[in-house]
Amino acid sequence: MKTIVLGIESTSHTFGVGIAGIIDGKPSILANEKAQYVPEKGGIHPREASLHHMREGPRVLKRALEKAGVKIDDLDAIAVALGPGLGPCLRVGASIARFLSSYYSKPLVPVNHAVAHVEIGKLVNNLSDPLVIYVSGGNTLIAIQRRKRYRVLGETLDIPLGNLLDTFAREVGLAPPYVVKGMHQVDICAEWGSEFIDLPYTIKGNDLSFSGLLTAALREAKKAKNRRELGNVCLSLRETAFNMLVEVSERALALTGKKEVLLTGGVAANEVLNSKLDKMSRLHDAKYYTVPLEYAGDNGAMIAWTGLLAYLHNIFVDPEKAFVRQRWRLDEVDLPWLPED
Ligand code: AMP
Numbered sequence: 656m657k658t659i660v661l662g663i664e665s666t667s668h669t670f671g672v673g674i675a676g677i678i679d680g681k682p683s684i685l686a687n688e689k690a691q692y693v694p695e696k697g698g699i700h701p702r703e704a705s706l707h708h709m710r711e712g713p714r715v716l717k718r719a720l721e722k723a724g725v726k727i728d729d730l731d732a733i734a735v736a737l738g739p740g741l742g743p744c745l746r747v748g749a750s751i752a753r754f755l756s757s758y759y760s761k762p763l764v765p766v767n768h769a770v771a772h773v774e775i776g777k778l779v780n781n782l783s784d785p786l787v788i789y790v791s792g793g794n795t796l797i798a799i800q801r802r803k804r805y806r807v808l809g810e811t812l813d814i815p816l817g818n819l820l821d822t823f824a825r826e827v828g829l830a831p832p833y834v835v836k837g838m839h840q841v842d843i844c845a846e847w848g849s850e851f852i853d854l855p856y857t858i859k860g861n862d863l864s865f866s867g868l869l870t871a872a873l874r875e876a877k878k879a880k881n882r883r884e885l886g887n888v889c890l891s892l893r894e895t896a897f898n899m900l901v902e903v904s905e906r907a908l909a910l911t912g913k914k915e916v917l918l919t920g921g922v923a924a925n926e927v928l929n930s931k932l933d934k935m936s937r938l939h940d941a942k943y944y945t946v947p948l949e950y951a952g953d954n955g956a957m958i959a960w961t962g963l964l965a966y967l968h969n970i971f972v973d974p975e976k977a978f979v980r981q982r983w984r985l986d987e988v989d990l991p992w993l994p995e996d
Pocket residue numbers: 667669790791792793816817818820821833834837838839920921922923924925926951952953
C-alpha cells in the first residue's frame with residue numbers, strides 16, 4: 656500500500672518540489688529539490704523572484720521526479736502552497752500545480768505554507784503536540800494545537816525575526832548574501848563585538864515588536880567607527896531580538912505546560928537561538944526540538960507531506976478555484992488530522 660503526493664512551494668524566494676509518501680504505513684520524504692532566487696542587491700523583488708521560479712520550475716520538477724524514481728502518473732495528488740506569500744511568486748506554483756492536476760487528472764490539494772513548516776518539524780522529530788515557535792523571513796509566531804487548528808499565542812506586531820536580521824545586515828552593507836556556511840551575517844558580525852548596547856526590548860502581552868529595535872540598531876550602526884563597534888551593535892541586536900522571543904516562548908510554555916518545544920522556519924537554522932531555547936525548555940522540563948537545515952528554510956517536501964495529510968482527509972480544491980491567498984493565516988486552517996482534545 657502506498658500513497659504518494661508531490662508538493663510545490665513558491666511562496667517567496669524558493670521554488671521547491673518535494674515528494675512525500677506513506678509506504679507500507681511508513682512516512683517518508685522521497686525528494687526535496689529546490690532552486691533559490693538570490694537578489695543581486697536589496698531585498699526580494701517579487702516580480703524578479705517569480706521570473707526565477709518560471710525559469711527554474713520545470714527543471715526542479717524534473718529533478719524531484721527523478722530523485723524519487725516516480726512518474727507523474729504514479730502520484731496520488733498534487734499539493735501546492737497557495738499562501739501566505741508574495742502574489743507573483745505564489746501564482747507560479749499555483750499555475751504549475753493547476754496544470755499538472757488538470758492535465759494528469761490528479762486531485763489538487765491546497766496547503767498553507769505556515770502549517771507546512773509546523774508539520775514537517777513534527778514529522779522529522781516524531782512529535783504529536785509541541786509548543787510551536789515558527790520564525791522565518793516572513794513569520795514570527797508561537798502556537799499550539801487546539802480543537803483541530805493551530806492557535807496563535809503570540810506573534811510579531813510588525814516585522815518578522817528573519818526580516819529584522821536580513822534588513823539590518825543589508826542596510827549596514829553586510830548582505831547579500833544573508834547567510835554564509837549556515838551562519839547569518841549578523842552572527843558573523845556579532846563575533847567582532849564584545850560589549851552590549853541597550854536597545855529597545857519590546858513585548859506587548861505575548862506579542863513582539865521588532866521595528867523599534869531595527870531603527871535603533873541602524874542608528875547605532877551609523878555611529879560605529881570600526882568593525883569592533885559594528886560588532887557590538889550586531890551582538891546587541893541579536894541578543895535583544897532572541898531574548899525577546901525566548902521570553903514570550905517561556906511564558907507560553909509555562910502557561911500551557913507542554914512537554915515538547917519545536918522551533919521551525921528559516922531562522923531555526925540559527926545555533927545561538929537553538930541553544931537559548933534549549934536551555935529555556937530544560938528549565939521547564941520540556942524537550943526541545945528543531946528542524947534540520949534541509950527542512951528549516953522553505954522547501955517542497957513540507958508542502959508534499961502536509962498535502963499528503965490533507966489528501967488522506969479528502970481536502971481538495973477545483974483547479975479553476977485554486978486561488979492564491981497572500982495573507983492566509985496559520986490559525987484560519989482546519990486540520991482534521993490533529994488529535995482530539
Ligand atoms: P524562510 O522564509 O522560511 O525560507 O526562511 C528564510 C529566513 O531564514 C531568512 O530571513 C534568513 O535570513 C533566515 N535564516 C536562514 N539561516 C539562518 C541562520 N543561520 N540564522 C538566522 N537566520 C537564518
